[in-house]
Amino acid sequence: MSHPLEPRIAAYIAAQMPDATDVAVRDLSRISGGASRETYRFVGSWTQGGQARERKLILRRDPPASLIDTERRIEFEAYRAFHGTSVPAPEMLWLEEGDGPLDHPFFIAEEIAGFQAGPGLLWAEPYLGTHAKLAERKWTILGEIAKADPVANGLAEVMPAVAAGDCWNRELTYWEDVLDADEAEPLPIIRAAIRWLRANPPPPAQKVGVVHGDYRTGNFLYDTGGEIHGVLDWEMAHLGDPLEDLGWSLNPIWSFGRGLAGGLVPQDQAVAIWERSSGLVADPAALHWWILFNCVKGQAIWVSSARAWLDGGNREPIMVYPAWAMTNAQDRAALQVMGRL
Amino acid sequence: MIPSVPAVLMDLAGKVAANAAPSVNPVDRASALGLSAMLMGLAAESWDSAAHHLVMENRAFRALLAKGAAYAPPPAEHAEDDFRLSALAAENGRLRAALITLQTAVEGRDAAINDAIWAELRASTERRKTQGSAV
Numbered sequence: 001m002s003h004p005l006e007p008r009i010a011a012y013i014a015a016q017m018p019d020a021t022d023v024a025v026r027d028l029s030r031i032s033g034g035a036s037r038e039t040y041r042f043v044g045s046w047t048q049g050g051q052a053r054e055r056k057l058i059l060r061r062d063p064p065a066s067l068i069d070t071e072r073r074i075e076f077e078a079y080r081a082f083h084g085t086s087v088p089a090p091e092m093l094w095l096e097e098g099d100g101p102l103d104h105p106f107f108i109a110e111e112i113a114g115f116q117a118g119p120g121l122l123w124a125e126p127y128l129g130t131h132a133k134l135a136e137r138k139w140t141i142l143g144e145i146a147k148a149d150p151v152a153n154g155l156a157e158v159m160p161a162v163a164a165g166d167c168w169n170r171e172l173t174y175w176e177d178v179l180d181a182d183e184a185e186p187l188p189i190i191r192a193a194i195r196w197l198r199a200n201p202p203p204p205a206q207k208v209g210v211v212h213g214d215y216r217t218g219n220f221l222y223d224t225g226g227e228i229h230g231v232l233d234w235e236m237a238h239l240g241d242p243l244e245d246l247g248w249s250l251n252p253i254w255s256f257g258r259g260l261a262g263g264l265v266p267q268d269q270a271v272a273i274w275e276r277s278s279g280l281v282a283d284p285a286a287l288h289w290w291i292l293f294n295c296v297k298g299q300a301i302w303v304s305s306a307r308a309w310l311d312g313g314n315r316e317p318i319m320v321y322p323a324w325a326m327t328n329a330q331d332r333a334a335l336q337v338m339g340r341l
Numbered sequence: 342m343i344p345s346v347p348a349v350l351m352d353l354a355g356k357v358a359a360n361a362a363p364s365v366n367p368v369d370r371a372s373a374l375g376l377s378a379m380l381m382g383l384a385a386e387s388w389d390s391a392a393h394h395l396v397m398e399n400r401a402f403r404a405l406l407a408k409g410a411a412y413a414p415p416p417a418e419h420a421e422d423d424f425r426l427s428a429l430a431a432e433n434g435r436l437r438a439a440l441i442t443l444q445t446a447v448e449g450r451d452a453a454i455n456d457a458i459w460a461e462l463r464a465s466t467e468r469r470k471t472q473g474s475a476v
Contacts, residue, residue: 003366003369028368028369030368030372040368041475155388183435184343184344184436185343185430185434186434186438186440186441187437188437188440188441188444188462189462191445192441192444192448195445202381239411252475252476253475253476254475255475255476256454256475257473257475257476280410306343306344309344309349310343310344315352316373316376317353317356317373317376317380318376320344320349320380321376321380321383323343323344324380324383324384325383325476327343328466328469328470328471328474329470329474329475329476330476331462331466332470332474333465333475335462336476339474340459340462341463341466
């Protein structure tokens with residue numbers, strides 16, 4: 001059965017490729033997850049210069065209401081900035097910010113096919129022996145993101161600037177405001193964490209760099225040899241303290257119950273890889289601040305997904321799942337980081 | 342659990358019924374039903390103990406609030422005579438808000454009460470912990 005989106009996507013692509021004929025879309029399937037964007041894979045085919053061509057592609061479309069409110073242009077530009085560099089990222093093809101073609105804004109990108117993203121597979125064969133190498137690649141790539149120059153790669157032009165001394169306050173204020181607006185029940189553990197964070201601010205950032213914003217096991221494409229082929233989900237990318245990304249990757253919620261950083265290696269090993277790659281220092285006290293901050297940020301995201309469902313803006317089951325499965329675990333993560341668990 | 346279990350199950354019931362129609366595209370059906378099944382599993386896991394946990398938590402919070410009355414006046418007494426989950430959860434929210442006020446007041450001033458609050462918050466997360474919890 002053909003999906004009703006297929007002819008509409010084909011019409012859009014045809015309009016972007018005036019030299020192409022016989023543009024068609026087939027094999028559209030939805031990729032599960034994707035609470036902030038609806039993600040579909042499909043095959044696009046066309047004729048150009050007398051030759052038949054086809055390409056595996058990805059469509060990322062805004063839902064009616066999202067788990068996180070983000071600027072899709074910034075996400076698009078972040079992918080573009082890193083595509084072709086030492087940070088593997090898929091090629092972006094078209095960004096559509098209007099509602100006309102597919103009811104909501106979207107972008108189309110190449111699919112990096114043949115690899116896995118879901119963390120669940122990593123805890124069984126044939127992946128058990130790859131954890132050390134995967135961790136080496138994971139935090140090396142994160143170090144490369146930290147090392148990138150946002151002026152040179154153009155992202156300083158599209159991402160709001162921030163002073164090195166204000167990175168922590170801007171991020172904490174943003175996510176505290178999200179909690180204030182969206183929480184459906186009071187959160188004593190997270191509010192206590194916020195009070196501690198405000199009373200014990202970290203030092204200014206060593207550099208203001210590109211922060212991916214959601215760099216964790218589950219947001220990159222890996223293979224059975226421990227290699228990473230694509231870093232995904234750049235929708236929260238911004239300029240800030242690179243320790244923020246390291247802290248998110250070390251949020252205990254991403255240990256998947258295994259007691260290891262990202263479920264892969266001990267935390268000190270992950271930090272050492274990142275320091276070697278980025279050329280930056282992860283001061284233990286500053287990193288502790290950013291890990292706890294990321295527990296607050298995580299809870300704000302889970303709370304927002306519940307809010308989107310409660311307000312009726314998005315009744316997809318994926319909006320309930322983080323609220324039910326992650327809220328208590330995130331509270332426990334915050335307790336653990338604060339030494340209370 | 343927020344959104345509430347009955348509200349979510351009602352919504353899922355509608356989704357399951359709608360996805361039974363033969364005209365639904367398999368791509369959309371698979372996406373909707375797979376996650377619906379996961380949510381039903383989480384609801385089933387929490388259902389039996391939900392009221393018990395809320396009653397225990399509310400009683401523990403009231404005791405802490407009474408203990409810290411010198412720092413923050415406890416909320417008005419509320420008769421424990423409505424054991425519907427919606428009523429228990431509403432009372433839980435009221436007590437949690439008061440607990441935040443109390444903990445803010447005792448931090449750096451009364452270590453004993455502060456430690457007792459932390460102990461109950463830790464116990465609360467143990468009660469709410471689900472199988473497969475990441476932490």
